[in-house]
Amino acid sequence: MDPIIIYVIIGAAALILGIILGKLVFAKNTQKQIAEAEQQAQKIIADGNLQAENLKKEKLLEAKEKFVQLKADHERDVLQRNQKLVESEARIKQKEQSLNQKDQNLEKQIKDNEVIKENLNRQTEIVNIKRTELEKHQEEHIRRLEKVAGLTAEDAKAQLIESLKQEAHTKALVIQQEIIEDAKLKATKEARKIVIQTIQRTAAEAAIENAITVFNLESDEIKGSIIGREGRNIRAIEAATGVDLIVDDTPEAIVLSSFDPLRREIARLSLQRLVADGRIHPARIEEVVEKTKKQIDDQVMEIGERTAMELGVHGLHKELIRMVGRMRFRSSYGQNLLMHSRETANLCAIMASELGMNAKLAKRAGLLHDIGKVPDEETELSHALLGAKLAEKYGENPAVVNAIGAHHDEMEMQYVISPIIQACDAISGARPGARREIMQQYIQRIKDLENLAMAYTGVEKAYAIQAGRELRVIVEADKVTDGDSDKLSFEIAQKIQTEMTFPGQIKVTVIREKRSVNVAR
Secondary structure, eight states, X not given: OOHHXXXXXXXXXXXXXXXXXXHHHHXXXXXXXXXXXXXXXXXXXXXXXXXXXXXXXXXXXXXXXXXXXXXXXXHHHHHXXXXXXXXXXXXXXXXXXXXXXXXXXXXXXXXXXXXXXXXXXXXXXXXXXXXXXXXXXXXXXXXXXXXXXXXXXXXXXXXXXXXXXXXXXXXXXHHHHHHHHHHHHHHHHHHHHHHHHHHHXXXXXXXXXXXXXXXXXXXXXXXXXXXXXXXXXXXXXXXXXXXXXXXXXXXXXXXXXXXXXXXXXXXXXXXXXHHHHOOOSXXXXXXXXXXXXXXXXXXXXXXXXXXXXXHTOOSOOHHHHHHHHHGGGOXXXXXXXXXXXXXXXXXXXXXXXXXXXXXXXXXXXXXXXXGGGSOSSOOSSOHHHHHHHHHHHTTOOXXXXXXXXXXXXXXOOOSTHHHHHHHHHHHHHHSTTTSOOOHHHHHHHHHHHHHHHHTSXXXXXXXXXXXXXXXXXXXXXXXXXXXXXXXXXXXXXXXXXXXXXXXXXXXXXXXXXXXXXXXXX
């Protein structure tokens, strides 16, 4: 046989034998693993039973402890309730004892009151007897007094009542004066504070609006450029604009001072352009100011055209439109001139419509009635006559010209709309808050103050001094006594307070003196 075949057969037999031996070994190992698994399962069951027993014992112990705790809590609650019941019973017993004691005291007081009542009744009888005797003696005494004095009791009472009235009136007047003086002393500090605050609020607003404009800067370094070397730039700005520039320690601000709002606006816009450009020197300043003036002129024309358009006033000459625009930068007694003219125009239109007249013509006259306050050149004419002259020059209706010239009675009224313009101008200027007090009203108030004092008997002279804050009254010594002086001062002060309208307070001083004059020759 071929050796290769033999080797193949031997190899196959060895392989088969190895497979058989491997299966025998695997079966033996499997039986061993099964046995070990059974042992582990029995051990796990035993451990589980042991843990169950331990858990059972722990739960029993916890249940017993909880039961003991609940029992202790219950016993403590029962003890507290019993203690509260005992305390309540004690309080009830104490109240019962207190009530019993009060009942006893009340019974004793009732008995004592009965005794006191009997004593009072006896004393009342005695008093009544003595009163009757006293009345008899008093009547006898009054008859004797009447016989001695020569007056009846009613006459004496009347005289006594009259004297008491005069004395009470004098004392009441003195007390009232003392109360007023005391109140004045206590209120002086607060009054000064209020007056100062009022002045600051009103005066600052008027001064700022009519005199200065604050130009804000990004930094204080720009102030040096605006001033320039040796102040040449600031002098050039002031010369070109006619406005004073105040450069002080105020941070990031320059104050432009001038009573012409138009000039201040030109200076403000010029500074704004110069600071934005950065090139600040006299030649550049003059160039920018000229450009700004032209811009302001354009703006003035725009304001005038817009105002005429809004009011529906058409066909105005360009110069009149420019004057209307210039009103935006003017004020009259603290009232903006353009707003006053617009308001007057609207009032004129309404009044003319109610009267069945030409509302458009009245509105036109109302808008133009103060154009004389914004002239290009200074003149000696009043603003009403100058306005009429300008309106006539630029071809306005004769009724409008007459209404402008006559709204302050400086020209004879020839048309029906003239008194309408005058009335509406007064309404717009005199409404509360529109304007500050004018000189004529101030003088009239001073005269009314003096005339009020002169109306009293015995007053010789009366002078309003210190801008109307004090009234000095000189009386005749023969007609007014010292006591009457206090009364007169008080009465004048009360009458001023009730009948007049005045700012702040007015001090009334009554002066009485006796002069004896002789001449030695």
